[in-house]
Amino acid sequence: MQEFLARLFKRLMKSWSWVLLVLLSVLIKWASWYPGWVESNYSRGVYPVISRIQRVLFGWIPFSIGDLFYAFLILIIVYKTGRFFKLLFKRRLNRQYFVAGLQQFIFFGLFVYVFFNLFWGLNYNRKGVSSQLELQLKPYSLADLDTLTSTLQQRANYYAVFVTEAQRDSFNRKGRLFRSAEEGYQAASLKYPFMKYRSRSIKPSLFSYLGNYLGFQGYYNPFSGEAQVNTTVPRFLEPFVTAHEMAHQLGYAKENEANFVGFLACKEYDNNAFRYSAYYDMYNYAVGEVFRRDTVLGKAFQDKAHPQVRKDQREFRDFYRRYKNPIEPIIMWGYGHFLKANNQPAGKASYNEVVAWLIAFYKKYGTAAL
Numbered sequence: 001m002q003e004f005l006a007r008l009f010k011r012l013m014k015s016w017s018w019v020l021l022v023l024l025s026v027l028i029k030w031a032s033w034y035p036g037w038v039e040s041n042y043s044r045g046v047y048p049v050i051s052r053i054q055r056v057l058f059g060w061i062p063f064s065i066g067d068l069f070y071a072f073l074i075l076i077i078v079y080k081t082g083r084f085f086k087l088l089f090k091r092r093l094n095r096q097y098f099v100a101g102l103q104q105f106i107f108f109g110l111f112v113y114v115f116f117n118l119f120w121g122l123n124y125n126r127k128g129v130s131s132q133l134e135l136q137l138k139p140y141s142l143a144d145l146d147t148l149t150s151t152l153q154q155r156a157n158y159y160a161v162f163v164t165e166a167q168r169d170s171f172n173r174k175g176r177l178f179r180s181a182e183e184g185y186q187a188a189s190l191k192y193p194f195m196k197y198r199s200r201s202i203k204p205s206l207f208s209y210l211g212n213y214l215g216f217q218g219y220y221n222p223f224s225g226e227a228q229v230n231t232t233v234p235r236f237l238e239p240f241v242t243a244h245e246m247a248h249q250l251g252y253a254k255e256n257e258a259n260f261v262g263f264l265a266c267k268e269y270d271n272n273a274f275r276y277s278a279y280y281d282m283y284n285y286a287v288g289e290v291f292r293r294d295t296v297l298g299k300a301f302q303d304k305a306h307p308q309v310r311k312d313q314r315e316f317r318d319f320y321r322r323y324k325n326p327i328e329p330i331i332m333w334g335y336g337h338f339l340k341a342n343n344q345p346a347g348k349a350s351y352n353e354v355v356a357w358l359i360a361f362y363k364k365y366g367t368a369a370l
Contacts, residue, residue, distance in 0.1 A: 018110075021110040022110065031122060038127075039131065054225025055200070055226075058201055059201030059226075064205065066221030067206040067207060115223065119225075120251075126251070130357070130360070133364070136360055137360050145355070148359050152283040153305060155283075155370065163272050168235040169235075172235075174229075179200075180274065181202065181239065182200045184269035184274055185243075187265075187270065188264050204229060205229060212233075212319075212323040213323050215332055217241045218241045218242070225249065229242050234319055238277070239271075239274040240280075243261075243263075244258050254343070255339065255350040255353075256352075259285075260361075263281075282354065335348065
């Protein structure tokens with residue numbers, strides 16, 4: 001392992017490689033200041049080609065190539081850390097070791113930064129779906145929030161009646177879940193052409209059980225173009241989680257945008273389980289915002305929620321309570337800072353900002369469109 005890594009870095013870390021990585025890093029940073037350019041030339045130009053190639057290359061493989069890549073990366077980190085402490089205890093560390101280590105660290109950081117942005121990350125700086133739908137995102141009042149929450153609750157209550165246990169059990173077959181999600185995007189693309197999705201590449205995460213302890217329901221791997229879904233979460237969450245990760249594949253990098261696009265996909269799909277999953281999730285975001293502004297009003301909404309909705313809320317809380325641990329807040333803190341570094345100032349709260357998108361949407365198209 002040591003000789004392999006040494007040869008790998010020696011071949012990569014040539015002078016021309018450094019110049020190329022630094023130049024590309026500067027150009028990527030420059031491009032990120034111009035959302036219009038990113039939208040036209042990257043998000044609607046280069047990126048769809050890159051993502052389609054990734055999905056064609058890896059989509060047919062039944063397991064996640066991206067997860068194997070992450071596992072290999074973790075092994076390298078563990079190996080390097082172990083070797084460092086071994087040399088430390090033997091007092092064999094010297095200035096040359098630290099200089100070489102720093103060079104490798106900087107080179108690796110530049111390498112990841114460049115390829116992350118070229119393969120996907122520049123989408124954080126696009127104009128996005130608000131431009132495509134001509135939505136005006138503005139501060140909203142409690143009255144606006146009341147209208148939204150009431151509408152979402154009515155939809156969630158309605159579909160809660162029609163979602164049977166048999167429908168939920170059908171998603172135990174993940175192939176069916178993922179095919180249904182693809183059908184949802186096909187249905188939505190008839191109304192919103194920018195949501196056209198081809199060449200499915202959605203995989204159960206190899207780290208699903210670990211994800212319960214780390215606090216994630218799904219994630220997108222920009223290096224392989226795969227959407228990973230934590231398939232151990234409660235079944236009523238899985239349809240919307242899948243649709244959310246597919247939105248990332250289409251280039252909607254920000255979490256509030258991915259939530260909104262995923263909602264549109266589920267809403268337009270004539271499937272009770274998918275619609276319930278989306279309305280349940282959106283209702284929780286909305287009523288959470290209500291509670292932050294008016295606790296009494298929030299409790300009034302909860303009193304009117306369908307028994308199945310409240311049952312699912314309890315199951316959701318119990319599920320995450322079982323996996324609560326001292327590591328998760330640290331992981332979430334780091335993830336929040338990652339989001340802030342990628343044009344999402346609210347950090348982890350970016351997910352909740354979908355409420356503003358939904359309000360802008362109903363103000364343009366009416367509550368019947370929700």
